[in-house]
Amino acid sequence: MHEQTDIEREWLIKLSRGDGSVFRELFDHYHPFVYSFALRMTESDPIAKDVVQDVFVKIWVNRESLHAIENLPAYLNRMTRNLVLNGMKRRAHEESLIRDLFPAGNERNSTEDATLAKELEALLHRAIDHLPGQQQKVYRLGRMKGLKHEDIAEQLQISRETVKKHMMAAVRSVKDYLQEHGGPIGLLAICLLKLYR
Structure with a gap:
């Protein structure tokens, strides 16, 4: 299991406090990881790039709660997988998009x-x-x-x-x-x- 590194912990704490300058460091470090994982799942460069964008937009939107994350790579992995799977559901079931992507409370x-x-x-x-x-x-x-x-x-x-x-x-x-x-x-x-x- 991945042990949260000091630099990861520092990024998450700073970002949760509104320090946008660390977002670029976090993005530069992790976007190749997210992209390669999305590419393996989708076998599509444009879709993988869209997934990366969605992942980091969500990171930014949810930045205030990031300090609670204990395993950043696992968190990114799970978010990427969910976005890819939701994207596949969206293409297969357009009418259930809202229910699939945004369950009650979100x-x-x-x-x-x-x-x-x-x-x-x-x-x-x-x-x-x-x-x-x-x-x-x-x-x-x-x-x-x-x-x-x-x-x-x-x-x-x-x-x-x-x-x-x-x-x-x-x-x-x-x-x-x-x-x-x-x-x-x-x-x-x-x-x-x-x-x-």
Whole structure:
């Protein structure tokens, strides 16, 4: 059985007290673990990335109660498994989604999750809207539509190297915007952006 390490205990206590700076450390340390576990279960890179996002959004939403966790890897493992299984149920039984995901008593957390997801999306859209024209086009095609650099270059009639430069500049600008205007939610958004490099 995993023995809770001092650093894990410290992360959880600090985060439960509202110290958002440790969230990035926790995310950097554990998101490969969550991703690889989700990938093994789903055999799908996009779904595994969505699961990672859901796991860490829930960690953030429930941060005040994290100090009570005694085995962080087991907690993450269980949450990942539940989210994957719930996702499978959702695809198979759309009408029972609410009952499967949010049994009685969890309405508050489900509402917080949905609210946070909307805030993250709105913040990211504001960051993208602040990009210069060509950077914005490259970013939207690459990050939001999933096109490869070659396809973006062809669509915009520019070189692959130019696409790469625009993308690097856009990612840097988006992160700067999130850091400057997002507060704690910006920190969460920056961490989640790492999933979609």
